Ligand SMILES: Nc1nc2c(c(=O)[nH]1)N[C@H]1C(S)=C(S)[C@@H](COP(=O)(O)OP(=O)(O)OC[C@H]3O[C@@H](n4cnc5c(=O)[nH]c(N)nc54)[C@H](O)[C@@H]3O)O[C@H]1N2
């Protein structure tokens with residue numbers, strides 16, 4: 001019996017350590033170290049101990065990264081469809097054949113319909129500069145393909161934050177240690193930004209109070225000092241009412257407001273429309289809860305407000321986030337160490353856009369139309385004019401993760417649509433491809449990663465050779481450029497040359513990049529942004545990045561965009577008319593479908609160990625609603641609305657209040673009951689701001705399945721699906 005730990009055992013072997021970056025859509029952007037043996041095989045992936053946020057550990061998902069890299073179902077060769085669309089029948093072809101066929105089809109489409117007939121669809125498979133940002137722009141700009149409005153995640157929130165304070169300048173997670181009150185509003189870091197949690201615990205130990213505002217009793221809510229559970233989509237009313245209490249009790253910071261904001265009179269008028277009695281009726285909270293929350297927030301300093309993108313995925317998500325972003329200004333918390341707003345760190349460094357995309361090159365056709373990715377199903381089934389004749393999907397799995405996914409499938413079945421999917425796995429989306437291309441994992445590619453949850457950059461050195469014939473996103477772009485006859489050098493540079501180019505072009509305008517060179521990244525892997533100590537607290541100088549240089553309670557820019565210039569609460573487009581009355585058995589109920597703990601969107605949801613931990617696609621329902629419908633825990637239920645349906649396993653739970661439902665996402669349809677997931681019911685309606693997504697404004701009917709109505713499918717991949725019979 002050996003008493004040695006795996007790490008000690010590894011240290012005895014002659015292993016090469018390679019520095020990397022977690023590529024996934026997660027604010028933590030962990031610094032990785034991968035150990036590789038003499039045969040070139042990776043034997044472990046760990047978090048770097050010397051990184052200020054990673055601090056030596058990885059989440060439940062990426063701890064299993066080698067299972068992903070060496071998964072027996074990794075795609076290793078290009079494939080061509082050999083059966084009907086969606087049948088999953090493919091035959092192996094060579095890269096030369098695949099690239100030649102794609103180029104020929106695209107040349108024909110360009111000649112007949114214009115290159116706008118081609119739509120690249122991608123999102124957050126990797127957040128790297130090269131395999132994401134540059135891949136998303138350069139080749140497509142040269143081709144003149146339709147552009148993609150990348151609106152599926154946080155577009156409304158981003159707009160709201162920029163309109164109000166002009167920059168996404170969150171402090172580093174370490175700054176939470178200064179906080180005395182941490183208000184976590186519609187954000188679930190215990191699952192979605194796990195490296196924030198140790199800082200929350202430490203802050204609590206130092207006496208900070210944590211309040212979570214979430215309709216669901218999440219993992220984060222469980223470890224908070226207080227959990228406040230409003231009805232979904234009512235947060236703007238809650239925030240305006242908190243302001244009402246502050247103003248009427250004189251707890252707001254009138255001096256700060258006078259100096260640093262515009263539009264106070266207009267906002268004040270709005271605020272006065274939200275006495276706590278009214279907000280209580282809207283949010284379903286007790287009047288005292290609202291008053292106490294307002295007093296606690298206004299009288300504790302430093303007070304940090306943490307939001308993330310979850311809360312913006314409603315039809316009123318833009319105004320909700322704008323209202324929340326005003327809160328720290330009411331009490332003068334912007335510019336206070338440990339206070340203010342913790343949303344995203346994205347704007348501490350902005351890459352030089354021209355260097356990333358080269359859209360200004362004379363050889364590029366004029367700017368093309370932009371298609372909103374939330375409307376993918378509609379686009380493919382007639383909304384786009386001229387039509388889309390070819391879809392090129394990479395870094396994304398829209399059949400699983402896009403709203404109104406049934407419509408996406410309908411579009412992908414079009415015989416006149418030529419679909420290419422570049423993937424690591426045969427996802428539900430890849431099944432509809434005409435050509436599948438095999439993609440490299442993060443251990444097999446070069447990249448540079450800018451985080452959105454902390455203040456260091458991570459370079460990713462490849463640790464192993466590509467598996468099979470897998471190629472990185474950018475390498476495929478280079479091959480396609482050659483096949484299309486595009487010879488410009490900026491379409492053919494290797495990944496390091498691109499990183500060098502973008503760093504050099506960006507550095508002169510961005511002081512945070514001073515001294516951060518490619519050579520240093522290759523040697524050190526992770527480097528903190530260059531931020532002088534006196535600038536580390538965002539907005540400490542009282543200067544905001546809006547046109548007025550102040551917090552804009554009233555926004556002229558909002559007027560120009562056709563929005564209400566002053567924050568307000570607008571009921572969601574789908575909502576129960578009387579949300580506080582007990583629901584009848586046939587009444588539609590709001591369903592939230594936020595992030596699963598063991599997946600990232602649909603990524604990782606094909607790994608058996610992680611599926612087992614997440615167990616099954618469940619519907620959390622309160623006992624009162626279950627009873628009204630005759631639903632038992634563990635029973636398969638039919639969840640539906642006018643957009644579509646899917647089946648989930650009922651879990652009677654106190655995590656939700658009566659009249660509110662919850663599930664977690666994103667399960668692969670092909671591993672779900674009846675090969676559908678919750679996105680068969682979610683809406684592709686756009687949010688109030690910026691064309692954002694509205695996954696969480698979703699009224700559904702829930703009915704128990706008849707005892708003799710079996711699921712149409714064999715039990716897939718070990719997921720627990722109860723047999724009702
Ligand atoms: N484990 C894991 N980590 C992830 C992801 C994942 O899928 N899994 N996804 C990544 C991505 S793409 C993103 S964008 C981020 C998202 O990170 P988060 O924003 O933290 O995650 P979400 O689960 O989308 O939403 C957070 C919370 O908002 C709550 N919420 C929804 N609607 C409302 C509302 O109307 N009012 C209030 N008060 N709360 C509401 C939900 O119940 C949920 O608990 O996480 C990233 N990290």
Ligand SMILES: Nc1nc2c(c(=O)[nH]1)N[C@H]1C(S)=C(S)[C@@H](COP(=O)(O)OP(=O)(O)OC[C@H]3O[C@@H](n4cnc5c(=O)[nH]c(N)nc54)[C@H](O)[C@@H]3O)O[C@H]1N2
Nearest residue numbers: 123124125153394395396397401422439593601602603665
């Ligand atoms: N019901 C519901 N749906 C949601 C959400 C929700 O909360 N509820 N959240 C939404 C949000 S916030 C987001 S951000 C979107 C995310 O939507 P998507 O960006 O589509 O995310 P995934 O579904 O994880 O698909 C990413 C795919 O990229 C692949 N990939 C990873 N790395 C690479 C690479 O280097 N090259 C290539 N070619 N492929 C790669 C992965 O294998 C994976 O299949 O989902 C949205 N969908």
Ligand code: SF4
Nearest residue numbers: 022026029030059062
């Ligand atoms: S998913 Fe997030 S927490 Fe997990 S390793 Fe990647 S960056 Fe870190």
Ligand SMILES: [Mo]
Nearest residue numbers: 025153154309
């Ligand atoms: Mo997202």
